[in-house]
Amino acid sequence: MKFAVIVFPGSNCDMDLYYAVSKGIGQEADLVSYKEESLDGYDGILIPGGFSYGDYLRSGAIASHAPIIKEVIRLANEGKPVLGICNGFQILTEIGLLPGTLTNNRQNCFICKQVELVVENNKTIFTNKYNLNEKIIIPIAHGEGRYYCDEATLRELNENNQVIFRYGQNINGSVEEIAGITNKQGNVLGMMPHPERAIESILGSDDGLKLFKSMLETQKNGVHI
Amino acid sequence: MILVKIYVTLKDSVVDVQGEAIKDATHTMGYPNVSEVRMGKYFELKFDDNAEHLEQDVDEICDGLLANPNIESYRYEIAEEA
Amino acid sequence: MILVKIYVTLKDSVVDVQGEAIKDATHTMGYPNVSEVRMGKYFELKFDDNAEHLEQDVDEICDGLLANPNIESYRYEIAEEA
Amino acid sequence: MSEPTPAQIKKEKIYQTWGLSDSEYKLISEKILGRLPNYTETGLYSVMWSEHCSYKNSKKVLRKLPNDSSRVLAGPGEDAGIIDIGDNQAVVFKAESHNHPSAVEPYQGAATGVGGIIRDIFSMGATPIALLDSLKFGPIDNDQTKHLVKEVVAGIGGYGNCIGIPTIGGEITFEKCYEKNPLVNAMCIGLLDNTQFKHGQASGNNNLIVYVGSTTGRDGIHGATFASDEFSNKKKKQRSAVQVGNPFIEKLLMDACVEIIQEHSDWILGVQDMGAAGLVSSTAEMASKAQSGLMLNLDNVPQREADMSAYEMMLSESQERMVLCIKPEFEDAVLDFFEAYNLDAVIIGKVTSDKQYKIYHQNKLVVDIPIDSLTEDVPEYDHHGIKPARFENDDTQFEPELESFKESWMNILKSPSIASKSYLYETYDSQVKSNTVVRPGSDAGVVRIRGTKKAIAATNDSNSRYVYVDPYIGGQITVLEAARNIVASGGIPVGITDCLNYGNPEDPEIFWELDQSVQGIADVCNKFDVPVISGNVSLYNEFNKEAIYPSPMIGMVGLIEDISHITTSSFKNSGDLIYLLGSTGNDFNGSEIQEQQLGTVQGKLNEIDLDVELNNQQLILKAIKNNLLKSCHDLSDGGLVAAISESAFENMLGFNIQTSLTAKQMFSETQSRYLVTIESKDKKSLEKIFKDNFECLGFVTNDSVFSIHTSDNEMDIELSEALSNWKEAIPCLMK
Numbered sequence A: 001m002k003f004a005v006i007v008f009p010g011s012n013c014d015m016d017l018y019y020a021v022s023k024g025i026g027q028e029a030d031l032v033s034y035k036e037e038s039l040d041g042y043d044g045i046l047i048p049g050g051f052s053y054g055d056y057l058r059s060g061a062i063a064s065h066a067p068i069i070k071e072v073i074r075l076a077n078e079g080k081p082v083l084g085i086c087n088g089f090q091i092l093t094e095i096g097l098l099p100g101t102l103t104n105n106r107q108n109c110f111i112c113k114q115v116e117l118v119v120e121n122n123k124t125i126f127t128n129k130y131n132l133n134e135k136i137i138i139p140i141a142h143g144e145g146r147y148y149c150d151e152a153t154l155r156e157l158n159e160n161n162q163v164i165f166r167y168g169q170n171i172n173g174s175v176e177e178i179a180g181i182t183n184k185q186g187n188v189l190g191m192m193p194h195p196e197r198a199i200e201s202i203l204g205s206d207d208g209l210k211l212f213k214s215m216l217e218t219q220k221n222g223v224h225i
Numbered sequence B, C: 001m002i003l004v005k006i007y008v009t010l011k012d013s014v015v016d017v018q019g020e021a022i023k024d025a026t027h028t029m030g031y032p033n034v035s036e037v038r039m040g041k042y043f044e045l046k047f048d049d050n051a052e053h054l055e056q057d058v059d060e061i062c063d064g065l066l067a068n069p070n071i072e073s074y075r076y077e078i079a080e081e082a
Numbered sequence D: 001m002s003e004p005t006p007a008q009i010k011k012e013k014i015y016q017t018w019g020l021s022d023s024e025y026k027l028i029s030e031k032i033l034g035r036l037p038n039y040t041e042t043g044l045y046s047v048m049w050s051e052h053c054s055y056k057n058s059k060k061v062l063r064k065l066p067n068d069s070s071r072v073l074a075g076p077g078e079d080a081g082i083i084d085i086g087d088n089q090a091v092v093f094k095a096e097s098h099n100h101p102s103a104v105e106p107y108q109g110a111a112t113g114v115g116g117i118i119r120d121i122f123s124m125g126a127t128p129i130a131l132l133d134s135l136k137f138g139p140i141d142n143d144q145t146k147h148l149v150k151e152v153v154a155g156i157g158g159y160g161n162c163i164g165i166p167t168i169g170g171e172i173t174f175e176k177c178y179e180k181n182p183l184v185n186a187m188c189i190g191l192l193d194n195t196q197f198k199h200g201q202a203s204g205n206n207n208l209i210v211y212v213g214s215t216t217g218r219d220g221i222h223g224a225t226f227a228s229d230e231f232s233n234k235k236k237k238q239r240s241a242v243q244v245g246n247p248f249i250e251k252l253l254m255d256a257c258v259e260i261i262q263e264h265s266d267w268i269l270g271v272q273d274m275g276a277a278g279l280v281s282s283t284a285e286m287a288s289k290a291q292s293g294l295m296l297n298l299d300n301v302p303q304r305e306a307d308m309s310a311y312e313m314m315l316s317e318s319q320e321r322m323v324l325c326i327k328p329e330f331e332d333a334v335l336d337f338f339e340a341y342n343l344d345a346v347i348i349g350k351v352t353s354d355k356q357y358k359i360y361h362q363n364k365l366v367v368d369i370p371i372d373s374l375t376e377d378v379p380e381y382d383h384h385g386i387k388p389a390r391f392e393n394d395d396t397q398f399e400p401e402l403e404s405f406k407e408s409w410m411n412i413l414k415s416p417s418i419a420s421k422s423y424l425y426e427t428y429d430s431q432v433k434s435n436t437v438v439r440p441g442s443d444a445g446v447v448r449i450r451g452t453k454k455a456i457a458a459t460n461d462s463n464s465r466y467v468y469v470d471p472y473i474g475g476q477i478t479v480l481e482a483a484r485n486i487v488a489s490g491g492i493p494v495g496i497t498d499c500l501n502y503g504n505p506e507d508p509e510i511f512w513e514l515d516q517s518v519q520g521i522a523d524v525c526n527k528f529d530v531p532v533i534s535g536n537v538s539l540y541n542e543f544n545k546e547a548i549y550p551s552p553m554i555g556m557v558g559l560i561e562d563i564s565h566i567t568t569s570s571f572k573n574s575g576d577l578i579y580l581l582g583s584t585g586n587d588f589n590g591s592e593i594q595e596q597q598l599g600t601v602q603g604k605l606n607e608i609d610l611d612v613e614l615n616n617q618q619l620i621l622k623a624i625k626n627n628l629l630k631s632c633h634d635l636s637d638g639g640l641v642a643a644i645s646e647s648a649f650e651n652m653l654g655f656n657i658q659t660s661l662t663a664k665q666m667f668s669e670t671q672s673r674y675l676v677t678i679e680s681k682d683k684k685s686l687e688k689i690f691k692d693n694f695e696c697l698g699f700v701t702n703d704s705v706f707s708i709h710t711s712d713n714e715m716d717i718e719l720s721e722a723l724s725n726w727k728e729a730i731p732c733l734m735k
């Protein structure tokens, strides 16, 4: 499976994602510049964390105008898996592939720590290797990670099983402890926690590995939804 | 040169954590009569005079970049400049 | 109820790192006639009517909290409200 | 407004307001130039001859510090020092203080401190892999200090998180003497995969000088002299010197500089960051080191503000700017290279062979001086030290009162300097890059080196109370404490960087403290063969004539040869045996409990036996290499009370101990001690290594109770109560 890791000016978890794919699940990954205009030939798109354009103005806002974005949207619409982590999630909401918005943490500051997540839906292309309601340890590292959406959207997310991960404890003020959601079709996942930082037990947890393995599994054997 | 002043504010339905924190701080500072604080963004954009569809451009810049329509609204004023 | 609108802007001599990044983004979006962007903060504070030294209070809140006097300046408008 | 003429500068002694003394001015005009320097030239001398740039007051003392070992590839003199770690790899590190800027504008002061130290590392071609920070504030009992703490921490996180370098450790302490003079020291470590590093040199006639990065504005003008000046109420107006950091641009600069140095070393002769005293210090140092001259045309310098004078441009401390010296045939290649990173790069001058510094502005020659005179001709001052009066009558040994053993125990845990700092350091990204094996919260931070079995351990340590009580022994303790943190993590100390934070060195008592403490540091470094490869001096940390405690900060780096040696301070399993290595005496002078009970620290310190210290370090490393230790924690502030509690907290374990020590001795801070745990099956093997000089205290439990039996007392403490005292102290104070 061949992944594109999109690199914006200011992305800083691009290499972490690159290693998660290449070392973690032994697949091919390319770092693809925000300036590129084609994503032909990729089976999956990964949008890394970091501070694209310094997160100036609003996290993800400026990156959503980069040339590559058109292609990200095209592949998403074709049903290819698109995973946005942290700043990647913020970008996916800014470009409208995912509903809602990530705003300042309730504490009004950046938080970096290991947190517990609950797998709310294991019938997705990203989570089929997890058990339903499995508790996993994944680090967070963000200042603007409080998920917000209006009531109607929230209802829809719940009805369609689009909430994929919730925090074990409400760590940042997100509505209904939401940590990660997919689009309606289920092929675009955005999450604030960093599974790519949790693929080796020496670094504190390898619970993130199954997420990448799930994507691979889907590619090989299709989704069992 | 044309100066455009843009105000971006959170929609009323969205909680403003920063505003709340600031309100609390004003109380600690000894101003209990501050009953609400909302925090927004303020921009000054300068355009070269030859801007043809100025209002349209400003709307597009606000919708597409300066404000997040999920949670924010905006308004602006246009002023000529020397 | 009294509404006070406060505008906090970076002093001219201070580099506006956000404004620069936003300006570049407007160019990428196809608005090359944007020649300068400055980003500031906008606050709306509501005071209970019984505010006695309103202007003094607002100045103190701005100096001590809303604006960082090292790099920012502020101005405000006071409006009555229903 | 026109500039003062040279004659006016002399007559009105304008140079004095910039920090030049009469005799220095005389030296410049009579000996060096043979004429009166003009306005711009006077400005250049005043910044380059400031303490911050020239070390004129501290050079003599700094020479005491050893800076060589078999591993040193570069020592002081470069942007940062370099230590060989084998396999053709090296680590590059340095610490820098940003005390005054942070006092004035805490967020930006701290942020630009981090930005500056990162530039020092990547200008060597090294990829930054870790950050640390050492912070000192007044007691958190007023809004001003809370604001300072909050903003400084936010500034450090704001910069480091954004640029994407993990902050893996540091320290935060609170002491009255820092109330008006907070200390903000930041350290960066970089990795060089190729030890062919670049010197920051501008050599070779007609080679070009390239400016790259942010535009130049009027920010931070005279920041360098400002940093070398005492602080007082009167100086509030210096607020105009605020610089604003842009970590986003710095990330681009960092990636570009590392790439150009690593991949295109044939294009370039030197790279240097523009730090304190911006353009003048970077270019003059580069040329002077290469024995060349330099011609600059300021009209090419990218300017953010209109009508900047030559003086302003040369002295501006606008952030995120670098200078390179390149070969002319690669001009286009270099400019295109930076263009691809969206960075502005321009040619601003060239290298000449006449050793003159010639600067043109608006087609006029505005500076024409021997370039060496800025860096080499600075007078060096030999201050005289006098032992301060407080060292009279100091023969007493303090004895703590333990009215309630339990209350005293809790007071240690909630003392702000000992209590958990997680509320603050959790706002730093400690994991970005996915190499951090040990995050803040243990003894040293540890990052592994991908693709090898190696890891790097690092710590920031200072103990200004001990230095205040006895500068010489305190200086020793500072290094020893750092070394113990490295060793307890499984590393071998390989090098040191320092920030020497003191008051006004022209005060003989302060100079004595500086001189003595550096001697203490030097003696330990020599004994342990750990070189000081870089560092920074911050003097004049005074407010209205009240000086801070003498506060040398040691940033130590250790090499962990195999990641399997990485050890942390937390207890792992119930049933594990707890050992104390090293003997405990009655060492209460300068201790946390003395401070708590007397409200100050005082008295004589017992001499430290460096052989015992070294021996204990080796025993710990041996036990680690034999895979015996489940946890290892050094004893420092708060003695055994603090250490054993901290070890229990992370995994929420209890313990049951029975010791020959008295209850009071639980609070003693005798040096050279470690607390370790092992599986019970390893008892014999451990005791064989430790030989004597140890005590088996008891065992780890999972019953959530600390059960303590001393020779003269016993008690039980609920884990939850101890934990909340330790964990909640800082968040409570910050509310």
Ligand SMILES: Nc1ncnc2c1ncn2[C@@H]1O[C@H](COP(=O)(O)OP(=O)(O)O)[C@@H](O)[C@H]1O
Residues within 6 Å of the ligand: D132, D133, D134, D135, D167, D168, D169, D170, D171, D172, D417, D418, D421, D425, D428, D439, D440, D441, D442, D443, D444, D445, D460, D461, D485, D636, D637
């Ligand atoms: N400013 C800081 N930044 C990052 N980590 C910090 C900071 N202050 C304290 N820490 C972390 O908290 C832990 C305890 O610090 P400290 O009590 O100073 O340790 P020690 O006494 O072992 O030197 C260490 O892991 C240290 O790295």
Ligand SMILES: [Mg+2]
Residues within 6 Å of the ligand: D442, D443, D484, D485, D633, D634, D635, D636
């Ligand atoms: Mg320690």
